[in-house]
Amino acid sequence: MSPAEPLVAAPPRDARWFPRFGAPPPAAGTPGTRLVCFPYAGGTASVYRDWREHLGTEVMAVQLPGRGLRMREEPYTSAEPLVADVADELVRRGLTRDYAFFGHSMGALLAYEVGCALRDRGEPGPRHLFVSGSRAPHLYGDRTEHLLPDAELRGFAAGIGALGDGDQALLNGAYLDRRLPVLRADLRVCNGYRWRPRRPLGCPMTAFSASDDPVADAAEVEAWRPYTTSSFLHHLVRGDHFFLTADGPARQRLLRELRGELARLPRASGTPSDQKEPSWTY
Template identity: 60%
Template sequence: MSPVETRSRTAAWFPGPAPEDGPAPARLVCIPYAGGTASLFREWQRRLGPEVEVVSVQLPGRGLRLREQPYTASAALVPDLASALVEAGLCRDYALFGHSMGALLAYEVACELRERGEQEPFHLYVSGSRAPHLYGTREDHLLSDEELRALVSDLGGLERDRAVDTAYFERRLPVLRADLRVCETYRWRPRRPLRCPMTAFSASRDVLASAPQTEAWRDYTSGSFLRRHFQGDHFFLNDGPTRERLLRSLSDELAGAGADLPARAAGSQSAHARREAPWTS
């Protein structure tokens, strides 16, 4: 593959525009939930301000990548996404955010990059997701179309206009099934914890990621861990007051992150580092 083809393929993963004023001090790479697109994070750049560059990930099978086959297994998706991040030069001064499936991918990509000798993210944000070792207990990708639509509706992922929702859902159904298969065939393997701080976001009515299941992320970092609990359902980041609280929390945590990055890159440990997980090697 030529350098031009490589750049073009890599750019497809990150469809957002480059910052108008050049690179920001810190970068937040955002990975959507199952069936989601990069447009989920369209307004985040404006909300998080010029100190943070928001990079939205577009997975195959949606948006301008509609003609590409979606992945059905994390074993193929994770290394390809990690390679795209490396090729795009996005693995310095970066944090990772993921919601639901996106959280699982963010964790696995962070581990993959570490194994390649790349810099860990300076922060990992996991949202609406139980800890990785708790995956593998559902088979929602095998549900009928109507059953799957009812599930997404019950989780808060559809609006009230049934005609609009039905058309939207039917267009997304193939990629949703593929993404659910990525999650439901995933099997965690023990590795030493990440060193970066981690923040986990949970919601009061999220039946896919309860507060205790979200709290279980604590053992996946030897750095500081914070869990923030909101009112809402599984899709609490989509709109409304809870999304505003989420963005405000991210803004507060990322504020001034650029000034701290040199010390973090030099391997400094958080003053609030609490423990090493029992499977540390």
């Protein structure tokens, strides 16, 4: 929930799902697997604005309605239509070839569900799924933070580190007041979600949990392991739920691990069945 969410220029209307930031788009033919990033509850695409330069590959971040340049749009309040619309946009834009997903908290849940939706449509699945700060899908649906009064919802946001160090003055400010409806809607998406059994994804999966995360502890993140038939790697970092937004060792390690694992993916060749798995397994 950073109060500074600048966008250099408004994106084309048909590109509103994937806003462009200050860095120019990569040149055609840029090697590497595209990383599509999903925001946490109440978050915006801007949290990923500098990831391209850190990861050395194309990074596209999903901008959900109700925030950024989509401020005037109503946010989603349930997962099913949101997942369907994101999948529609990825297919329409031709972004379902040689791609990986990253999602933090609610974003991890969305990344998983969009991956399943694309598979159901016969589209190639993600080549790697990175989940961060999120319980496994079957552990969702038992919380009611979206029903809290505004004052208590502000306190909840502060308690999980959503405002960041030094941002406590925003608790009573106009900025957070504008963001509360979006946060509440996103929490309704999470708390109303119910996992339905289906076969695991076939791509490798990497999970990140933080030592002081009150939202998703290490055991709840480890519970993602059965969601893939491929390799699973779990990293534990120091920090709270929003370790990825603080410029410290935990964020640096996250970016380093992402860069390394994306670089280890073999070059895509034709159909998913032609793609080799990484040499390591866990």
